[in-house]
Amino acid sequence: MAEDSTFAIDRALRQELESWQRAGLSHLPMPPRRPPAANPSSASVKPPTTRTPPSSRSNSRMTAPAATQFTSRPITSPQAHTLPVVSDPLPASPHAVGSLEDRQWRLNELRQRVAACIRCQELANARTQTVFGVGNPEARFLFIGEAPGADEDAQGEPFVGAAGQLLNKIIAACGLKREDIYICNILRCRPPGNRKPLPEEAGNCREWLDGQIAIVDPEFIVCWGATAAQNLMGTEESIGRLRGRSFQHGRATVLCTYHPSYLLRNPAAKKDVWEDMKLFLKQAGLPVPV
Numbered sequence: 001m002a003e004d005s006t007f008a009i010d011r012a013l014r015q016e017l018e019s020w021q022r023a024g025l026s027h028l029p030m031p032p033r034r035p036p037a038a039n040p041s042s043a044s045v046k047p048p049t050t051r052t053p054p055s056s057r058s059n060s061r062m063t064a065p066a067a068t069q070f071t072s073r074p075i076t077s078p079q080a081h082t083l084p085v086v087s088d089p090l091p092a093s094p095h096a097v098g099s100l101e102d103r104q105w106r107l108n109e110l111r112q113r114v115a116a117c118i119r120c121q122e123l124a125n126a127r128t129q130t131v132f133g134v135g136n137p138e139a140r141f142l143f144i145g146e147a148p149g150a151d152e153d154a155q156g157e158p159f160v161g162a163a164g165q166l167l168n169k170i171i172a173a174c175g176l177k178r179e180d181i182y183i184c185n186i187l188r189c190r191p192p193g194n195r196k197p198l199p200e201e202a203g204n205c206r207e208w209l210d211g212q213i214a215i216v217d218p219e220f221i222v223c224w225g226a227t228a229a230q231n232l233m234g235t236e237e238s239i240g241r242l243r244g245r246s247f248q249h250g251r252a253t254v255l256c257t258y259h260p261s262y263l264l265r266n267p268a269a270k271k272d273v274w275e276d277m278k279l280f281l282k283q284a285g286l287p288v289p290v
């Protein structure tokens, strides 16, 4: 009897969380697991109100969470894959909040957690290494791809294979450099045989993506391909319908376009991507090549 009611509560809670997730909630903020007394360093950490603008950007959000020991909390119910997995917040960095050093420090903390991540057993067993992300921690532009392929798995960096070479050409055609951008993926491990990420894998990796977005705090996010766009925004709309429009994700404007791998198979779609890039450049206030 008691077991039945526990199960019913568990199911009701799960349904409630799933409805929040469908409504766009990506994760729940978790309080520190220990009382402050057990972790004296947290007492001296105050959430900052603003971050130091690195350049001409006007940045206003970013809070440093209290320092706590890292504990991953996968939810182990049968429906676990539909729920977000949330770790304790990153400790506050010793640097001025929002400074380049602060962002590098926090990205490095996150990178270490990712390197130790075994939430997706199949991927963790098969990977050579995790592929965290690369680029400018203060970038105005954050690009999101799908998942590492064989080259990325070997080199530990996103978009270094054939699709990456094409992406580099697109970046150059936009008058940008790779160093102007922060690049990451929906997944940080290569799916075997380069299959599409499973929903539970994207869910397991979501915390890392959200962390990277929060630290870099870009003005623009470009989603390369349906997997990136649909997972970031929690939509099932096709990439054909998502491209050519802009969306809001936190403070970032999101634009979507076809994945470079798709362009390698369908070169005719390059003109569409170029249209999308022109829209991106225009919205970013950058010169639009004619």
Ligand code: URA
Pocket (backbone or CB within 6 Å): 145, 146, 147, 148, 149, 152, 157, 158, 159, 160, 161, 163, 164, 185, 261
């Ligand atoms: N394709 C992606 O989506 N990401 C990479 O990092 C490489 C290829």
